[in-house]
Amino acid sequence: MQPIISIRELRKNYGEKQVLKGINLDIHPGQIIGYIGPNGAGKSTTVKILIGLLGDFEGEVSIMGKDLREDILSVKSMIGYVPENAEIYEVLTPMEYLSFIGKLYGLDDELIEERAMRMLQVFGLLENKDQRMDTFSKGMRQKVLITSGLLHNPQIVVLDEPLSGLDANAVIIVKEIITALKRENKTIFYCSHMMDVVEKVSDRIVLIDEGSIVADGTFSSLKAHGDETLEQIFARLTGKQQSGAGVDEFINALGQ
Numbered sequence: 610m611q612p613i614i615s616i617r618e619l620r621k622n623y624g625e626k627q628v629l630k631g632i633n634l635d636i637h638p639g640q641i642i643g644y645i646g647p648n649g650a651g652k653s654t655t656v657k658i659l660i661g662l663l664g665d666f667e668g669e670v671s672i673m674g675k676d677l678r679e680d681i682l683s684v685k686s687m688i689g690y691v692p693e694n695a696e697i698y699e700v701l702t703p704m705e706y707l708s709f710i711g712k713l714y715g716l717d718d719e720l721i722e723e724r725a726m727r728m729l730q731v732f733g734l735l736e737n738k739d740q741r742m743d744t745f746s747k748g749m750r751q752k753v754l755i756t757s758g759l760l761h762n763p764q765i766v767v768l769d770e771p772l773s774g775l776d777a778n779a780v781i782i783v784k785e786i787i788t789a790l791k792r793e794n795k796t797i798f799y800c801s802h803m804m805d806v807v808e809k810v811s812d813r814i815v816l817i818d819e820g821s822i823v824a825d826g827t828f829s830s831l832k833a834h835g836d837e838t839l840e841q842i843f844a845r846l847t848g849k850q851q852s853g854a855g856v857d858e859f860i861n862a863l864g865q
């Protein structure tokens with residue numbers, strides 16, 4: 610089967626600093642990839658390259674057989690992106706914002722309105738659909754961002770910490786949306802620090818540390834003797850087991 614996303618020897622430098630050191634990944638249609646790693650590992654940099662926001666990289670990235678550098682517009686139309694935080698146009702209402710985003714993707718007004726209303730209803734935001742978003746909580750804005758990332762019904766969905774600020778009910782809804790998208794054979798690239806959710810929703814987990822992939826497999830294949838959770842696998846593979854000692858030092862410092 611042809612991979613829907615193919616990444617070869619991906620490298621990215623910021624000045625002298627190499628933040629991606631040769632990433633190789635083939636992702637197949639219908640897979641949910643949990644892309645995890647410590648702070649600063651290079652997750653968001655990978656995501657920004659995938660969605661076409663960062664063009665200045667080395668290596669090859671192709672999406673549905675199209676080279677990212679050569680066909681950036683058609684690649685963008687196949688991808689839906691949900692960021693953790695985005696500059697949302699706060700003076701707009703959700704309907705105005707979604708209409709703006711939908712038109713950028715070439716959807717017609719009627720389709721935008723129908724989809725937006727139905728999607729906002731799922732998140733309990735229908736009654737706020739004509740309210741300016743500068744009055745919205747962080748979670749309400751996040752629900753609008755999720756809706757806007759999926760509105761054009763993309764084949765590939767890239768989620769960068771999408772649960773940020775969401776309440777428990779909304780987290781359940783988003784987890785269900787992710788598994789429903791998989792049933793529709795969508796491919797999901799899911800970047801998060803919430804190990805319990807990644808463990809539950811991902812078919813395959815890719816762990817990146819200091820710009821290199823250090824583990825790639827299913828949750829059960831990554832388990833070693835004694836591991837029960839993805840959190841434990843993460844700690845073992847990234848060498849962060851000594852957290853207890855660090856916390857003591859943090860608290861002791863307050864006593865000085």
Ligand SMILES: Nc1ncnc2c1ncn2[C@@H]1O[C@H](COP(=O)(O)OP(=O)(O)OP(=O)(O)O)[C@@H](O)[C@H]1O
Pocket residue numbers: 623628646647648649650651652653654655
């Ligand atoms: N615009 C930039 N200029 C310079 N360095 C950057 C820039 N963006 C990111 N970096 C550096 O690149 C490295 C990788 O950052 P990146 O945001 O990809 O990490 P991450 O894995 O997403 O981290 P987090 O989990 O904290 O979000 C970090 O060392 C970061 O300081």
